[in-house]
Amino acid sequence: MKLPNSERVILQLLVGKGPCYGLELVESSRGALKRGGVYVTLGRMEEKGLLKSASGESGRRLYRPTALGERALAAAQIFSGHLKLNRTGVKA
Amino acid sequence: MSAGFSALLIPDECGHRALEETLADWREERARAESAFGRAGADLGGLAGIARVLAMTAGAGLGRADVWRFFAWTMIASAIASAILVSLNAWPPPSPLSSVLLLIPSGMVLFGGFVTAFGLGLSKGMRVPGLTLCALMIATSTGLAGYVVPKANEIFRQQLFAQFSNAEAQRARPARLPTGTAEQSAAELLRKAMSDDRSAARRALLQRLAVTLSPVALLLLGAAFRVRFSRVRSWPLTQAAGGVLALAVFIGAAAACVAIQQSLPPAYAGRALSLPWWTAIVVSLLATLWLSRQTPASSAAD
Numbered sequence: 001m002k003l004p005n006s007e008r009v010i011l012q013l014l015v016g017k018g019p020c021y022g023l024e025l026v027e028s029s030r031g032a033l034k035r036g037g038v039y040v041t042l043g044r045m046e047e048k049g050l051l052k053s054a055s056g057e058s059g060r061r062l063y064r065p066t067a068l069g070e071r072a073l074a075a076a077q078i079f080s081g082h083l084k085l086n087r088t089g090v091k092a
Numbered sequence: 093m094s095a096g097f098s099a100l101l102i103p104d105e106c107g108h109r110a111l112e113e114t115l116a117d118w119r120e121e122r123a124r125a126e127s128a129f130g131r132a133g134a135d136l137g138g139l140a141g142i143a144r145v146l147a148m149t150a151g152a153g154l155g156r157a158d159v160w161r162f163f164a165w166t167m168i169a170s171a172i173a174s175a176i177l178v179s180l181n182a183w184p185p186p187s188p189l190s191s192v193l194l195l196i197p198s199g200m201v202l203f204g205g206f207v208t209a210f211g212l213g214l215s216k217g218m219r220v221p222g223l224t225l226c227a228l229m230i231a232t233s234t235g236l237a238g239y240v241v242p243k244a245n246e247i248f249r250q251q252l253f254a255q256f257s258n259a260e261a262q263r264a265r266p267a268r269l270p271t272g273t274a275e276q277s278a279a280e281l282l283r284k285a286m287s288d289d290r291s292a293a294r295r296a297l298l299q300r301l302a303v304t305l306s307p308v309a310l311l312l313l314g315a316a317f318r319v320r321f322s323r324v325r326s327w328p329l330t331q332a333a334g335g336v337l338a339l340a341v342f343i344g345a346a347a348a349c350v351a352i353q354q355s356l357p358p359a360y361a362g363r364a365l366s367l368p369w370w371t372a373i374v375v376s377l378l379a380t381l382w383l384s385r386q387t388p389a390s391s392a393a394d
Contacts, residue, residue, distance in 0.1 A: 023117045023121075034140075034141070035114065035138070035140060035141035035144065036114040036117075036140065036141025036142060036143070037144040039109065039114055040107070040110045040144075040145055040148040040149065040152075042110075043107070043109055043110055044106065061109070061113060
């Protein structure tokens with residue numbers, strides 16, 4: 001599964017911090033995620049089954065990763081780790 | 093905005109939720125702000141967020157085959173209608189034939205808007221991304237009315253002048269015919285509107301803007317009528333009825349405005365040539381809002 005950068009950032013934040021609201025994700029991402037756009041990305045990720053949402057205490061939607069989302073993130077991290085190793089190998 | 097109207101623009105649940113969540117973020121950040129400066133920042137961020145959601149939602153629709161089928165049908169139908177109109181008015185055609193072909197883009201600007209009202213290429217029950225279609229039609233109309241038509245007008249004028257003026261006039265004529273507002277691109281008009289010759293260029297710009305936005309008004313009004321007629325079994329009949337009624341509202345509003353203008357003293361009557369277009373756009377959008385006021389979001393698809 002192809003994991004775009006914004007989706008990867010969202011999954012990293014959700015796995016690292018636990019369930020979050022959309023605005024929390026934007027504020028924690030240090031500019032990697034933008035207001036508004038984050039919800040379009042979250043919606044697409046939910047359709048893909050990478051995360052799920054439910055209404056939180058404040059009435060806003062609280063997002064959490066699914067098992068598939070966690071596996072996709074782990075796979076993306078392993079893949080990028082391999083790429084880094086290969087690049088280092090070529091340079092050496 | 094009613095659920096029915098917003099469903100015409102954004103038919104999917106994902107887009108709606110993104111819009112609602114962004115608006116809730118905006119309210120939350122505004123409530124948290126302690127100073128006027130902070131509130132202004134929250135407003136700016138909120139507006140940017142809404143613009144981003146709309147742009148991303150419209151952009152996502154570009155990957156859909158039905159959007160491009162609608163676009164292709166609209167362009168083909170408006171080109172055919174334009175060619176028929178041109179051939180009726182310019183028969184027998186002056187040689188070369190390319191002179192006549194140069195008039196087709198002008199007709200396409202007019203008919204492009206009218207054809208969108210019929211929703212050609214769309215199927216019954218299809219959840220159409222109205223926002224994407226509106227963006228596509230605005231981009232096309234801007235390109236045609238702003239750049240293609242002025243260039244075609246200019247070439248057409250030069251060709252006719254060269255063809256019909258006699259040898260003496262050819263020698264006496266200036267090296268280049270002076271261009272009027274109809275032969276100037278949108279960028280040239282904008283530059284002129286900001287310099288000395290303001291009024292004529294500004295009026296021409298307002299007219300082009302109205303022509304550019306009219307497909308959006310007709311597209312939404314036609315879609316709103318089709319939703320109202322969704323119980324009619326025959327889809328072609330639904331399309332035809334929706335399109336004809338949308339055109340009737342649009343042209344009726346423009347005609348009423350022209351009639352009022354003609355009853356005014358001559359000093360006022362001729363000044364706002366684009367007013368009938370703007371009136372038609374506003375009336376069409378108001379009619380769309382009225383038609384979709386009680387339409388459930390789920391049934392607002394075409």
